[in-house]
Amino acid sequence: MTQGKIRQKKSSGKNSNRIGKTNTTINMLLTFLNHQWIAFRRSRGKNTNIAVQIIMGIAILYLLACAIAAGVLMGRIIPGIFPNKDIIVVFNGLILYYFALEFISRLQLQELPTLSIVPYLHLNIPKKKIVSFLNIRALFSAFNIIPMFIFFPFCLMNISNTLGVTAALMYMLSIVSLSVFNNYLALYVKRLSMVNIAFVATGLLLLIALALLEYFQLFSIAAISNIIFSKVALWPPLALVFTLLAVLIFTINSRYLRNNLYAEELSYGEEKKSSTDYPFLDRFGEVGTLAAVEIKLILRNKRSKSTVSKGLLFIFYGFLFYKTQFLDKNQFFMMIFAAVFMTGNMVMLYGQFMFGWQSAEFDGILTSRVSIKNFIKAKFLLFTISSTVLTLVVSLYGLISWKILLIQFAAYFYSIGIATVMVLYMATRNYKAIDLSKGSSFNFQGVGGTSMIMGLPVLLTPIGVYALVNYLTNPYWGLAVLGVLGLAGLFTRNFWVEFLVKEFNKRKYKIAEGFREK
Numbered sequence: 001m002t003q004g005k006i007r008q009k010k011s012s013g014k015n016s017n018r019i020g021k022t023n024t025t026i027n028m029l030l031t032f033l034n035h036q037w038i039a040f041r042r043s044r045g046k047n048t049n050i051a052v053q054i055i056m057g058i059a060i061l062y063l064l065a066c067a068i069a070a071g072v073l074m075g076r077i078i079p080g081i082f083p084n085k086d087i088i089v090v091f092n093g094l095i096l097y098y099f100a101l102e103f104i105s106r107l108q109l110q111e112l113p114t115l116s117i118v119p120y121l122h123l124n125i126p127k128k129k130i131v132s133f134l135n136i137r138a139l140f141s142a143f144n145i146i147p148m149f150i151f152f153p154f155c156l157m158n159i160s161n162t163l164g165v166t167a168a169l170m171y172m173l174s175i176v177s178l179s180v181f182n183n184y185l186a187l188y189v190k191r192l193s194m195v196n197i198a199f200v201a202t203g204l205l206l207l208i209a210l211a212l213l214e215y216f217q218l219f220s221i222a223a224i225s226n227i228i229f230s231k232v233a234l235w236p237p238l239a240l241v242f243t244l245l246a247v248l249i250f251t252i253n254s255r256y257l258r259n260n261l262y263a264e265e266l267s268y269g270e271e272k273k274s275s276t277d278y279p280f281l282d283r284f285g286e287v288g289t290l291a292a293v294e295i296k297l298i299l300r301n302k303r304s305k306s307t308v309s310k311g312l313l314f315i316f317y318g319f320l321f322y323k324t325q326f327l328d329k330n331q332f333f334m335m336i337f338a339a340v341f342m343t344g345n346m347v348m349l350y351g352q353f354m355f356g357w358q359s360a361e362f363d364g365i366l367t368s369r370v371s372i373k374n375f376i377k378a379k380f381l382l383f384t385i386s387s388t389v390l391t392l393v394v395s396l397y398g399l400i401s402w403k404i405l406l407i408q409f410a411a412y413f414y415s416i417g418i419a420t421v422m423v424l425y426m427a428t429r430n431y432k433a434i435d436l437s438k439g440s441s442f443n444f445q446g447v448g449g450t451s452m453i454m455g456l457p458v459l460l461t462p463i464g465v466y467a468l469v470n471y472l473t474n475p476y477w478g479l480a481v482l483g484v485l486g487l488a489g490l491f492t493r494n495f496w497v498e499f500l501v502k503e504f505n506k507r508k509y510k511i512a513e514g515f516r517e518k
Helices: 002-042 046-081 087-109 127-138 142-163 165-195 197-215 221-234 236-259 261-269 279-284 286-300 302-321 324-328 333-343 345-349 356-367 372-399 402-427 449-472 475-491 493-516
Strands: none
Touching: 046 087, 046 142, 087 142, 087 165, 087 221, 127 165, 127 236, 142 165, 165 221, 165 236, 221 236, 279 286, 286 302, 286 356, 286 372, 302 333, 302 345, 302 372, 324 333, 333 345, 333 372, 333 402, 333 449, 345 372, 345 402, 345 449, 356 493, 372 402, 372 493, 402 449, 402 475, 402 493, 449 475, 475 493
16 A cells, blocks of 8 residues: 555656646747737837738738638539539649648748746756747647638538548648648758758759749649549558658758757848858959859848849749740730749849848948949849849740740840849939848838839830830840840949949938838
C-alpha cells in the first residue's frame, strides 16, 4: 500500500509538472502577444496602421465570401465548365493545382511572422518558446482559412454522398495538411532566400522549368493530382501522408529557426557588413560604385528585397498573354503590355519609390561630395542592367514563336530608353520616405499620389504608340517605331540626365523635408 501510494504521488507529481509547463508556455505566448499589442499602441503610425488593417480586413472578408460561394456552388460550376467529365475527377485535379498556385502567392504575399527578439535573448527564456510563438502566429493567415471554405462544402455535399463519410473526412484532412504544409514551406523558403541568393536563383529556374513543361503539356499538375486523390478515394488512410509531410516541414522550419534565431532577427531590419563586390561595375567609375551600393541596399533590406523578388514572378506573364491564336493573326496589342511589364518590372516596381529608398541617408547625400549627376546616372545603369537580365531570361518565350522576340526587344528598348526617364522624372516629385526593414506585402508606406499614377503613363504609352502605328500601317511597323523611340531615348540619355538633374535640384529640399516626416 505504501509503495502504491508513493507511485501514485510520483505519477500525480509528473502530471502536475506537465500541466505547470503547459500553463507556463501559454502564459509566455500571451505575454509576447501583450508586448506586441503595447508596441502597436505606442507606435507613431498607429492611425495609419489601423486604417490599413481595416482595409485588409474588408478585403479578407470579401475573399472569404467569394470562397464560400465557390465552395457551395462548385458542384454546379464544374459540370458547367467541364460538361463531359466526371465531377470527382475534375475536383481531384483541382486540389494540387490550387495549392501550387497558392504556394507561389504565399511567397509574395505572406509576411514572415516577426517578433522583436533581441530584448528577450539575454533573458532566461528558452528559444523553444520564442520559436513556438512564431510558429503559432504563422497559422493565423487568410491563406490557411480560404481553402477550407472552398473545398470543405464540396467534400461534405458531394464526396460524402459519392464515396462515403470516411473518404470525405480524409479529403478534408488532406486539404488542412496541404495548407499547413504550404504555410511552413513558404516561410522556410523565404527565410532561406534572405540569406542565400543562390537559393532564390535555383528556385526561380525550377519554377520556369515547371511552367514550361506545363505550358507544352509535357507535365500536368492536374493529372498528378487526380491520380493521387483517386488513390485517397480508394484507400482513405493514404491522406495521412500529407499530414506527415506537414509535420516534417514544421519540424524542419522550427529547427532552422532555433539554430538561426538571432541572425534571423538581424536580417529583418539591421544592415550587415558585407564584402560583396561587383567588379564588372568598376569600369563605370563613381557611377558604378553608386550602382553597386544600391544593389547592396536591395539585397540587405527586407522592403527592397521583397519588392524586387515580387517582380520576378511577373516573368510568367507570358504564359497568360502569349497565345498562338493571337500570334498567328499578328494581334500584338495585349502582348505589348505583358512584354513591357516583364522586361521593365524592376523599373516600375522598384522605380515607383525612387528616391525614397535612400530616405534615411538623403540628407547625407545632399551634404556629401557625391555628384547628383552621377547619382542619377547610377539609377539609369541599375535599370539598364536589370532590364537586360530580365529580357535575356524571358527570351525563352521565343521558343513559342520568333514573333515574341520582336515584341520583347521592342519593349526592352522602350523600358531602358523611355520608361526609365519617365520614372525618374516622377521620382523628383516623390516626398514619401520608405522604411527598409518592413516587407512590401500590404505595406502602403511610401505610397503617394505620384507613385500610384506612375504606372499608368509607363504602361499606356507603348500601347498607345503601337496602336496608332498599327492602325496607320501594320503591326510590325508598330513594333519598329516603339523600338526606335526607345533607342532614341537611350542615345540621348545625357540630355535626359541633365534635365533630371535640374528637376532634382529644384525640389531636393522639398524631397528632404518630406523624407524627414516619417
